Amino acid sequence: MSAMLEVRGLTKHFPVRRGLLRRVVGQVQAVNDVSFDVNEGETLAIVGESGCGKSTIGRTVLRLVEATDGSVRLDGEQILNLSTDAMRHIRRKLQIIFQDPFGSLNPRMTVAETLAEPLLLHGLATPDNVDDKVTELLRTCGLSSFHAQRYPHEFSGGQRQRVGIARALATRPRLIVCDEPVSALDVSVQAQIVNLLQDLQAQFGIGYIFISHDLAVVRHIAARVAVIYLGRIVEEATAEALFAAPRHPYTLSLIAAAPRPDPTNRDRSKPVQGDAPSALVPPPGCAFHPRCPMAQQVCCDERPELRTLGATRVACHFAEEVVPETATPQPSATAPRLQRRLDVLQGEALKRQNAI
Amino acid sequence: MKMGEVDIEATTEPLLKVEDLAVDFHVSGTVQRALQGVSLNLKRGRTLGLVGESGCGKSVTSLSIMRLLPQPPGHYAGGRILLEGRDLLSLPEREMRALRGGRIGMIFQEPMTSLNPVYTCGEQIVESLLVHSGLSSKAAMDRAVELLDLVGLPSPRERAHDYPHQLSGGQRQRVMIALALANDPDLLIADEPTTALDVTIQAQILDLMTDLRERTGAAVLLVTHDLGVVAQTCDDVVVMYAGGVVERAPTNALFADPQHPYTIGLMAAVPRIDATVDRLSTIAGSVPPPWVTLVGCRFASRCPLADDRCRSAVPPLRENGPDHAVACWHAPIEEATI
Numbered sequence A: 001m002s003a004m005l006e007v008r009g010l011t012k013h014f015p016v017r018r019g020l021l022r023r024v025v026g027q028v029q030a031v032n033d034v035s036f037d038v039n040e041g042e043t044l045a046i047v048g049e050s051g052c053g054k055s056t057i058g059r060t061v062l063r064l065v066e067a068t069d070g071s072v073r074l075d076g077e078q079i080l081n082l083s084t085d086a087m088r089h090i091r092r093k094l095q096i097i098f099q100d101p102f103g104s105l106n107p108r109m110t111v112a113e114t115l116a117e118p119l120l121l122h123g124l125a126t127p128d129n130v131d132d133k134v135t136e137l138l139r140t141c142g143l144s145s146f147h148a149q150r151y152p153h154e155f156s157g158g159q160r161q162r163v164g165i166a167r168a169l170a171t172r173p174r175l176i177v178c179d180e181p182v183s184a185l186d187v188s189v190q191a192q193i194v195n196l197l198q199d200l201q202a203q204f205g206i207g208y209i210f211i212s213h214d215l216a217v218v219r220h221i222a223a224r225v226a227v228i229y230l231g232r233i234v235e236e237a238t239a240e241a242l243f244a245a246p247r248h249p250y251t252l253s254l255i256a257a258a259p260r261p262d263p264t265n266r267d268r269s270k271p272v273q274g275d276a277p278s279a280l281v282p283p284p285g286c287a288f289h290p291r292c293p294m295a296q297q298v299c300c301d302e303r304p305e306l307r308t309l310g311a312t313r314v315a316c317h318f319a320e321e322v323v324p325e326t327a328t329p330q331p332s333a334t335a336p337r338l339q340r341r342l343d344v345l346q347g348e349a350l351k352r353q354n355a356i
Numbered sequence B: 001m002k003m004g005e006v007d008i009e010a011t012t013e014p015l016l017k018v019e020d021l022a023v024d025f026h027v028s029g030t031v032q033r034a035l036q037g038v039s040l041n042l043k044r045g046r047t048l049g050l051v052g053e054s055g056c057g058k059s060v061t062s063l064s065i066m067r068l069l070p071q072p073p074g075h076y077a078g079g080r081i082l083l084e085g086r087d088l089l090s091l092p093e094r095e096m097r098a099l100r101g102g103r104i105g106m107i108f109q110e111p112m113t114s115l116n117p118v119y120t121c122g123e124q125i126v127e128s129l130l131v132h133s134g135l136s137s138k139a140a141m142d143r144a145v146e147l148l149d150l151v152g153l154p155s156p157r158e159r160a161h162d163y164p165h166q167l168s169g170g171q172r173q174r175v176m177i178a179l180a181l182a183n184d185p186d187l188l189i190a191d192e193p194t195t196a197l198d199v200t201i202q203a204q205i206l207d208l209m210t211d212l213r214e215r216t217g218a219a220v221l222l223v224t225h226d227l228g229v230v231a232q233t234c235d236d237v238v239v240m241y242a243g244g245v246v247e248r249a250p251t252n253a254l255f256a257d258p259q260h261p262y263t264i265g266l267m268a269a270v271p272r273i274d275a276t277v278d279r280l281s282t283i284a285g286s287v288p289p290p291w292v293t294l295v296g297c298r299f300a301s302r303c304p305l306a307d308d309r310c311r312s313a314v315p316p317l318r319e320n321g322p323d324h325a326v327a328c329w330h331a332p333i334e335e336a337t338i
């Protein structure tokens, strides 16, 4: 059976122009030969450092930028070569939410107007019932009809993100590209939005491409994870496998670099050195070799192909030799008291809720 | 640690003491309270983390200590900031200028706003050395290269001639740290120094800061919203919420024994890379906006335990363990206390 979304060989090169004549002097290889599937109701996370091509992948899938090469199939239908007209019909099924919903919301439109627009445009509401549909959408996203007549600037960051989600949800999409949707939010609000995204997925079977640089959030929300380095997938696996047994040295260093909120478990190892190289002049061979502690001569000469290793896809000549931290994480000493007190707080919150 | 200033453990008096600091902002005819009753202590050789969600007053606190609060609209409304007993709030600006970049080093989130784009990295460090120490320009340039090497900038002698825009974000942050360290500061204030950086670069910079702290013995005030960063780098922590301190403790004690409902909620909401849960724990509601006047406990609008006393009387910050202070009428939260 084929997946809901099938991306094959997706490639995007941006021309770099210089000088008065705007001559093309090079190509930024933002995305190179990227292939993945997203199933109905599934979350695929795309992770990697700034500039590695995460957003470009999301935007080419939605045709917000045109791909240089490759194919994208939604429910079996190839969409990269569809005419603008035919594409309009597909747009409804593919939505996006951004890190900063403020930038994508019209400051002069009330929330009700913002949400009514796509509903009417796609014939999902009539002028008669549009108000009810808007109220329903707001409620689904944890807002109330009280918010409908307000403008974006009157909302907190978390509320704005709820509006962004409501707008994406309005057209009953099959897939939503979530481009760093919680990166700008405080952790308590981040948790609210992550929970909302998970609830909506369970309710409507939406597939997510969840773009993030935060591996802890990704571990929580994603079923599968694709790790990108300089425009290429270097590892893809289920979240479970990826975090338990990373196969690529870069994945290993990303996981190691995430600061654990546990002072009894301080990381004394040396972090991976150096910066990510430029996508304008990618290093020859394996793009990670200038930073890789395991690099050999072959890594400078030959680019490792993405290959299957157990349940993982990995692009490293020495993937078999990558040894993950074997120490299974001990539930730290901090847990018991925190949990006990949290239980008291949540119990009390519940009691009060029921009393209303 | 500087030569001659041995035995940092023996000096028990904190290097920096903030007492009951209050800051207002005068915005379009109204007075908004940004800080209220903020107190903290920082000893030599230690790193103090200032943690809390956005808008809680972390940056206003660190700007106040450097006396860089924009005035107006900012306004010091009370309290003292003591550096070795001297109140910085009553120092003439001329003396304050000598302290900044001298005994107090500063690192900000976005190095581009604090590095001067029209001077090379080397020139900026040289300038600071010339202003604060008696070095000759030749010696200052050598020292600048030494500092760039110390912070791990590759080929420092060549990079010294680069302008800030020619460097990557991580490299700029290293230059910023070299600049902050130029005159052997006693106090280093770092406001979200790694927030704009990728996680691998963040790990490099935190590693560097820890290393330098151990070598120089400076006291570090590390402002961050990230509990992971606190856990990995700080000796002590101050948790802020809506302009006030809600809890203060040594790092290990805070994580093992979080007592304030806000601290508990915050810790529980952090997703873990080393463990999985079915559903993330949240804190209902959001931080009250700055124009809302707070009566009673600042956390009452989001706290499941809030009662009449909480809503009318401000809970004082009181000791609930060794060096562990909490501002909550019901702390520590146990079944028996509610």
Ligand SMILES: Nc1ncnc2c1ncn2[C@@H]1O[C@H](COP(=O)(O)OP(=O)(O)OP(=O)(O)O)[C@@H](O)[C@H]1O
Pocket (backbone or CB within 6 Å): A014, A015, A028, A029, A030, A048, A049, A050, A051, A052, A053, A054, A055, A056, A057, A213, A279
């Ligand atoms: N319109 C464009 N023109 C030229 N180059 C571009 C364009 N958009 C992106 N790029 C380049 O493509 C590469 C990938 O960028 P992209 O925005 O996809 O990265 P990202 O992984 O989303 O990064 P971040 O985490 O910073 O959002 C970068 O080198 C970027 O500079």
Ligand SMILES: Nc1ncnc2c1ncn2[C@@H]1O[C@H](COP(=O)(O)OP(=O)(O)O)[C@@H](O)[C@H]1O
Pocket (backbone or CB within 6 Å): B025, B027, B034, B052, B053, B054, B055, B056, B057, B058, B059, B060, B061, B070, B073, B074, B290
């Ligand atoms: N220049 C300013 N004018 C008005 N209000 C300000 C200014 N700077 C900060 N504030 C307010 O002070 C409070 C604390 O802000 P800040 O210290 O920047 O928070 P953070 O903890 O995120 O660093 C916020 O309510 C903020 O809106």
Ligand code: SF4
Pocket (backbone or CB within 6 Å): A248, A249, A250, A286, A287, A288, A289, A290, A292, A293, A294, A295, A296, A299, A304, A315, A316, A317, A318, A319
């Ligand atoms: S191919 Fe070589 S350089 Fe690349 S990740 Fe594997 S070991 Fe490292």
Ligand code: SF4
Pocket (backbone or CB within 6 Å): B260, B261, B262, B297, B298, B299, B300, B303, B304, B305, B306, B307, B310, B311, B315, B327, B328, B329, B330, B331
């Ligand atoms: S004082 Fe009351 S409202 Fe404030 S945190 Fe404690 S229990 Fe909650």
Ligand SMILES: [Mg+2]
Pocket (backbone or CB within 6 Å): A054, A055, A056, A179
């Ligand atoms: Mg992006």
Ligand SMILES: [Mg+2]
Pocket (backbone or CB within 6 Å): B058, B059, B060, B192
């Ligand atoms: Mg700040």
